[in-house]
Amino acid sequence: VQLVESGGGLVQPGGSLRLSCAASGFTFSNYHMSWHRQAPGKEREWVAGISSAGGPTNYADSVKGRFTISRDNAKNTLNLQMNSLKPEDTAVYYCKVPTLKVWGQGTQVTVSS
Numbered sequence: 001v002q003l004v005e006s007g008g009g010l011v012q013p014g015g016s017l018r019l020s021c022a023a024s025g026f027t028f029s030n031y032h033m034s035w036h037r038q039a040p041g042k043e044r045e046w047v048a049g050i051s052s053a054g055g056p057t058n059y060a061d062s063v064k065g066r067f068t069i070s071r072d073n074a075k076n077t078l079n080l081q082m083n084s085l086k087p088e089d090t091a092v093y094y095c096k097v098p099t100l101k102v103w104g105q106g107t108q109v110t111v112s113s
Contacts, residue, residue, distance in 0.1 A: 001025040001102045003095050008107030015085050015111070021078040021095030021104055029073035034098055035080045037091035037109075044094070048080065063089075085111045
């Protein structure tokens with residue numbers, strides 16, 4: 001089982017980024033997936049989740065209305081569209097297969113002017 005995140009980077013406040021997570025080694029379409037993040041000096045926190053079929057989705061209050069989680073089961077890919085980014089969104093972002101307790105290596109997102 002492997003998860004590989006990509007798409008992180010440096011963006012100005014108010015900007016957008018799209019993260020992707022490429023999954024392999026398991027039947028991706030059978031599993032609920034989630035995004036999490038960990039800011040410097042803070043605990044890792046859950047950001048968003050999506051069912052195996054692509055809906056329903058749910059979000060942490062801190063990102064609701066700004067982030068959109070989606071998946072492409074044909075391509076074994078999980079995505080996180082992040083809009084209206086704020087400095088407090090700065091963190092390492094991880095994808096996860098919750099029921100398998102498998103994490104990716106993370107991708108750094110930095111929101112700064």
